[in-house]
Amino acid sequence: MRILVNGAWRETVAAELSTVLDELGYGEAVVTTAVNGEFVAAGVRPRTRLAEGDRVEVLAPMQGG
Amino acid sequence: MLQLYGTALRSRLLLGSARYPSPAVLTEAVRAARAEVVTVALRRESGGERAGQGFWSIIRELGVRVLPNTAGCHSVKEAVTTAHMAREVFGTPWIKLEVIGEDDTLQPDVFGLTEAAGILCAEGFEVFPYTTEDLVVAERLLAAGCRVLMPWGAPIGSGRGLNNLFGLTALRAHFPDVPLIIDAGIGVPSHAARALELGFDAVLINTAVAQARDPPRMAAAFAQAVEAGRAARLAGPIEPRDLATPSTPVIGTAFRG
Numbered sequence: 001m002r003i004l005v006n007g008a009w010r011e012t013v014a015a016e017l018s019t020v021l022d023e024l025g026y027g028e029a030v031v032t033t034a035v036n037g038e039f040v041a042a043g044v045r046p047r048t049r050l051a052e053g054d055r056v057e058v059l060a061p062m063q064g065g
Numbered sequence: 066m067l068q069l070y071g072t073a074l075r076s077r078l079l080l081g082s083a084r085y086p087s088p089a090v091l092t093e094a095v096r097a098a099r100a101e102v103v104t105v106a107l108r109r110e111s112g113g114e115r116a117g118q119g120f121w122s123i124i125r126e127l128g129v130r131v132l133p134n135t136a137g138c139h140s141v142k143e144a145v146t147t148a149h150m151a152r153e154v155f156g157t158p159w160i161k162l163e164v165i166g167e168d169d170t171l172q173p174d175v176f177g178l179t180e181a182a183g184i185l186c187a188e189g190f191e192v193f194p195y196t197t198e199d200l201v202v203a204e205r206l207l208a209a210g211c212r213v214l215m216p217w218g219a220p221i222g223s224g225r226g227l228n229n230l231f232g233l234t235a236l237r238a239h240f241p242d243v244p245l246i247i248d249a250g251i252g253v254p255s256h257a258a259r260a261l262e263l264g265f266d267a268v269l270i271n272t273a274v275a276q277a278r279d280p281p282r283m284a285a286a287f288a289q290a291v292e293a294g295r296a297a298r299l300a301g302p303i304e305p306r307d308l309a310t311p312s313t314p315v316i317g318t319a320f321r322g
Contacts, residue, residue: 024112025113026112026115029115029118031117033150039153059108059109061118061155063105064106064107064134065081
């Protein structure tokens with residue numbers, strides 16, 4: 001299945017958002033996620049099933065003004 | 066002391082964390098500014114590089130309170146989702162709400178701003194809206210639940226200072242009890258001092274410090290300016306006059322009469 005992660009297409013066999021994050025190497029990193037523009041809290045990631053073409057955002061703290 | 070949503074702060078200088086030449090300079094600047102609040106943002110994180118993790122550990126080591134922003138958001142939906150994500154990562158209900166309406170000036174979309182503010186305040190966020198000096202918009206933001214306003218001085222990063230003194234003075238006079246923080250456009254410490262002299266409660270500075278030749282030294286200069294401006298406000302500045310008045314008493318002047 002192909003999904004869009006932070007604007008780049010990725011091929012994944014994982015169905016759940018938490019597994020996809022592990023596959024992509026986020027591990028224990030402090031990140032926050034959204035799927036198709038909707039916030040997905042950390043606790044909900046294991047039961048958030050992804051579908052072909054889903055848009056996933058993975059964000060982390062960054063410099064800001 | 067400055068009170069923002071029930072949090073008492075000694076420093077009236079809030080500092081942005083972007084555009085510094087290095088993380089070490091950012092750290093030095095925050096310390097030199099004696100800032101207690103630092104703004105932060107969210108950006109896409111790569112699982113390989115994890116650039117955000119190092120930044121976050123630097124901020125945590127500084128021991129400051131963070132004010133996450135929704136910079137770069139152009140719609141209510143984007144801003145509200147970003148606020149939700151920021152609350153999870155940063156663990157604070159504070160959010161500096163930006164909904165940008167125009168790319169050349171980065172002027173706030175005040176219609177989207179008031180709508181997003183209403184949604185977020187209802188959800189328990191403590192919203193710091195980046196707004197203009199418009200009185201009607203300010204009224205709407207307060208009605209939406211905001212208890213702090215952040216009017217711009219000038220467009221973000223422009224360094225032009227307080228562009229609309231009349232409008233900002235009117236805003237201050239109209240809302241004497243609302244904490245007002247000048248956000249954006251301040252270029253040099255004298256601009257910040259002026260803001261505090263006019264009765265604004267605090268200033269948020271980023272580019273003017275981060276892009277200075279010596280950011281920590283400029284941060285210290287801003288800290289002094291903010292303290293001076295606040296002290297002057299409390300001391301009660303004189304009103305400007307059109308004609309001279311002698312400061313030395315004229316009674317008893319020699320060689321007269």
